[in-house]
Amino acid sequence: MGVMRILMADDIASERLYLTACLTNLGHHVKSVSSGAELLKCYSEFQPDLLLIDIEMPEQNGIELVHTIRLQYPEWVPIIFLSGLNEPHVIAKAIEVGGDDYLVKPVNPIILAAKMQAMSRIAVMRQRLEHTTVQLQKVNKLLLEQVNEDPLTKLANRRYLDQKLKEFIALHGRNSLPLTIILLDVDFFKLFNDFQGHIEGDNCLKLLSSNLKRTFNRAGEVCGRYGGEEFIVLICNCDEKQAIKECQRLKDSIRRLAIPHENSLISDKLTVSQGAISWVPTGLELVENLYQAVDTLLYQAKENGRDQFVTSEYPYSLVSHNEN
Template sequence: MYNLINEALTNTNSQPDSKGNILLVDDLPENLKLLSDLLSKYGYTARSVTSGARAIKTAKAKRPDVMFLDVLMPEMNGYQVCQAFKADPDLCDIPIIFISALGDTVDKLKGFEVGGVDYITKPYQVKEVLARLEAQLIIQKQQRSLQDEIAKRKEIEEVLYQSRSLLSSILNSALDGIAAMQAVRDPATGEIEDFRCLVVNPIISKMLGRNRDDLIGKLVFRRFIEHIDPHLFARFVEVVESGDPLDEDFYYPLDDSDSSWYHYVAVKLGDGFAVTVRDITSRKQTELALQEANRKLELLANLDGLTQIANRRRFNDYLLFHWQHHQREQKMLSLILIDIDYFKLYNDSYGHQGGDDCLIQVAQAIAKVPQRVVDLVARYGGEEFAVILPNTDTEGALIIAESIKQAIADLAIPHQNSMVSDRVTLSLGVASMIPSVGQSLEVLISNADNALYKAKKCGRDQAIAHID
């Protein structure tokens, strides 16, 4: 790992402008130097401290954009340092990425529970560290952009309630479109037939493709607005009749313009209304980018890094959801627990890299067996896997289990130290039940685990169902 990092540092040109201010917290100076040199070479400004107390003091003196935090430290461990940051109003929103040799699921879950945004396991890959760091910096930048945009919009909306003299002074200099409309009513029925433009600023006239002199006093509003949305005119009428404001976004691509999204606020003004229109295309693009970043982060949080199938966290959430659903619907829910036979001996024979390759092949083969979208295949832990089969009875679950067993047999992965075969085999435990009110889902897990134990005890390389 150190050779990979040093090679990356050698081949990377330093950048004159800092891409972010990063605080590194680790009690081992050699770890701090290695990571600090890496970040500096990639254009980041890195500061290093060796304790939680110094981290708090340093962050208060100069706020970092992101903090990398080790878990195992004297006096205050990483989890305690993270909790201290989250309890401080001035530091609570600093993204904290744990970077630790502790790779168990429980350690990672603890990191997320105390407020960490990500968790990187040592030894780490350079590209992984940089990718996760960049994701956090992008999210921060987008959030600041959204906050600035919202603040600007509120300022414009407050202007609407100022006096006529103030409104007149800002019309020609405003970046938003501003207009005031007067209702034109049918003399016989009193119903609003159209709106006459009383005030129109240059932005509005540009949107309408008309000169201001051609708009003021004219009846052009209904024809234009129904071109955007046939139902929108009636809603503006409702603003005048009820006094309730409108506050919405709308999509309207203009010719020879990159703008396509707008936000408008319409409020009652006498027997008519005032409206402001803002181009929010950039904000919409930022929102979409933020949604994509959040989607990728959620995917990382629910995916097993090695096998690329669902992880234990996703398994727990999914099983709980379907347990409660099947409890309400009184339908059968099945669970298959799977263990690779004599996997420790496999690691002893082929090494940990060979073991990882075996886990990946087995996981991907298992994942291809269930055909329904609602079925979930997850890594349960180590060499154990689990399959959740909603609305499936024991007979159906056993069919899936046998298909999984056959899929692994078809892989024909050599296993010279196995006690049951010269190829990799599986033991599978199947449990099915209709959840009852007040019953814990641990019963289903325990039944599947007992069936798995029985499959191992009876010679392995087989699937056994739990029988009540």
């Protein structure tokens, strides 16, 4: 039989002593108190598997106490009522208010042992259920992360970015606030992979990603992996003037990383090109059209010589920035 933590409330000391002795002899861990108030005080800390509650107690009787327990502690710990009254309507009321069983005092030790056997089976099942629930919660959390996370870089993935962008379009449209999307792409990354190997390429993407996370970690800033060596940054309440500063901030942060790229055709360090659109959404924009627009600006930055950014209002009025 499994050992249970039994919490008992009975105002009569001799009853408490007798039952504590019987239950301890059966191998259980028992705590007994003399009132409902005391029981409520030690309930959380004691973490009972079973409650034994006397019905006839002064101040708060057992029925009222169980009513309070069922309201305060929704996880179902079995309760056995104790009473000198062997009356059907009292037993019925006790079960109705949330009791699971009823023992008439003086309690027969054989009946007590048999009831404890049944209750300990329930306690074991409850523990298993609790354990399974905790495991399930962990798995659910992990699944949720995996659904929204890029496995290599641990940044938000495309799915999450799409979802956030839709949210931001609606929010900024409603409040007439400017929104900025930056799309950045590593320059000559194929050459990086070709000469330094794919593993070093992966490490480089991870470095860039943690730099992105550090650089855009304020509320209202979301960065994620768009795909391959392309990343997206969404910046709330950001107009084109501010977007230019943000692109420059990003460019400077990557320069500070100083990742060697000897095979780049424009620098001995790794560089990125960026496109950025800023506008006050109507709320009706389509995510695909916005990506297309920002991709066109990125392409422009590549065409202009890379390691630079092109920003624009949306729809376009292009501004190129290749100053150092």
